Amino acid sequence: MPKMSSITRVLEIIEAVSYSQTPMSPLELSQALNIPKPTVHRLIQNLVEEGFVKVDIGGGIIPGRRVRNLSVELWQQRQFFNERQVVLQKLVDDIKESCGIAIPYQMSMTYTNRIQTELPLQIYLPIGTKSPMWCTSSGKLYLSQLPAARRRKTLNNLGLNKFTKNTIIDIDELNAELDHIAKTKIGVDNEEFISEMISVSVPIVDKKSRYLASLYVHAPTIRVSLEDMLAFVPRLQEAAADIQDLIYEMQN
Incomplete structure (x- = not known):
């Protein structure tokens, strides 16, 4: 299987979080996307800093401001x-x-x-x-x-x-x-x-x-x-x- 690029992994995390009916934990994202846990944590941290996802009060990952804004603009x-x-x-x-x-x-x-x-x-x-x-x-x-x-x-x-x-x-x-x-x-x-x-x-x-x-x-x-x-x-x-x-x- 060819190695997945970092950009693809980032987009798959955003997609998974956006489609999920409930907040996803880093472990769930790692298992669902077959991405190593350290890599998931690193990418999530980057996405949080850039406003694409955020961490809710329970520690789950949910769509951030930039994803919500993008969805409205596309709509x-x-x-x-x-x-x-x-x-x-x-x-x-x-x-x-x-x-x-x-x-x-x-x-x-x-x-x-x-x-x-x-x-x-x-x-x-x-x-x-x-x-x-x-x-x-x-x-x-x-x-x-x-x-x-x-x-x-x-x-x-x-x-x-x-x-x-x-x-x-x-x-x-x-x-x-x-x-x-x-x-x-x-x-x-x-x-x-x-x-x-x-x-x-x-x-x-x-x-x-x-x-x-x-x-x-x-x-x-x-x-x-x-x-x-x-x-x-x-x-x-x-x-x-x-x-x-x-x-x-x-x-x-």
Whole structure:
């Protein structure tokens, strides 16, 4: 077997850490990638210093700032952004309400794509807007997909401010809500982020059914009920599947 270059080893470590659902230990990386333990420790130290990975509170290796920034920049490349916008436009043409895509980034959900409804009463949340995780349909959907220990740690770090009378800030109550969302794969915001606004979200996933982003629709309660909003879910899921196909094409 030919000797693996240091660059290849570095890239494989970054790839393994990025794909892993849980933090990986140096020993796990050594065994998974067949790299000697001293070499893994040396490369990890270099990657930490350069900001590509970081060590979490439990000693596991997780993606660092530069990997997260790169993933967002790749997601927003003009060609792929425009293709997602086409899918969203068809979705909005069908259901007549504003739709968009949100991704988790730095303890918030960031809106990366959006098509606004043409109806007169609108909620303005433009591309680039950051919203809280614990009281939005997109954020709750993301949190519901996290392993239990990582979810608990994330919730403890979020602060859980109350935005409306419906915002859930009790961790036990919120966890019960997230457990339900994990089963249904439907995120729901029942006037929890903005009063008189409701939203539902469905996941966009990769080939291994791992969460990538949330596809959401939101609308004012004066026009749409939560029951009406949930009736949009099958059409949202169709659009999510179309976006997933675009992602698979990008990866090939």
